[in-house]
Amino acid sequence: MIVKNRFIVIVLASLLWFGKADAQTKPYDSTYRPGKYKELVQKFNAEPITKKEYVFLGNSITAGTDWSKLLNLPQAKNRGISGDITYGVLERLQEVIDRKPAKVFVLIGINDISRNIPDSLILQNYKTIIERIRKGSKKTQIYFYTMLPVNASFEKFKNHYGKDEHILYLNDEIRKFKAKKVDVIDLYPHFLDGDKKLRAELTKDGLHLIPAGYEVWAKVLNEGGYLK
Template structure:
């Protein structure tokens, strides 16, 4: 009888372990893209120019020449393909030291793809804001909502099927106005009728083609964010 009870107890404990294990999400906050150090060194080596406009983020930001797109010589691209919020925080001092006029931030979709909890991503957003505020008080901070993705392209499967995280973070980003941050709501401008990234604006369901950056440009110009 005792043996049977012990056996049942062991089965119950194993079941709880398996159930808990299934809910455990692992993530690596130390991940940095291969060219991370090389690009950061390149950024640091660039001369400091007064009234820079810094575009800070991952490959979606890196995917265009902002100075040409916006006809703004002072626009500087600080996008690194594959970067996450932890990587942005690690290299943020380079941006702060420039005392830029404006900083435009789009980051987080790679965090989502790497299963970094929403709470940590949001915490990092707030740290980015606080550090810029402290180190460069006159800099205007603009935070973009995350873009939708389009799973029909079947290119970046780790980024797909996580729309609830995008929606949650976008709702939280919109609340950042309470921190005197200008929120630029890109998300609805890139959304199709099925709540996916508009196919005519992307090459792979995640990254934009020139037509996508034209939409982005129009949002910035019509919103008066470049003045």
């Protein structure tokens, strides 16, 4: 039985990282949506469209700051939803496309990894996000971030820890988007400590950022000229 728009997919996938096979055998649910997903999507849809918007699209890491204040950017629109996955972004992407924004900044995937969604499907969803924006809003400039590292020493989000190979693999694939004329912003190294973990002084729980972390992020955007 196939239920429209609500289905659970359980697969066995085998991917290669660094020359080694790593089978993904755990069940995953691509239909998961956070508790406030519908409420926030309705709120986004109700917002009036303004000119030359900069849309910041993603999960709680994107949702965790006021981009307009942080960047002194009145046209910034926050489209982060805590707990969201790539499938959720695709489901609500039309609202972003319809706004015909000047720029879209995308950071998504860590919750997919925590929920055991195979890297191959996450990567395909990345590509679909890019294709749909390009098709529906041809003048929009697309920026894709590499994912941030995590820090297991905080012991707060155990489903997100111990899966660094997935972050590394997907970040390597994201960097290849440059060949597809997507602007890649490599956040990962800016947040990395000497032990290849998220810098402890920038996070409150090993996953989410504190204001000092967003200041590092803002510096990357400003010094990289991505906001011009």
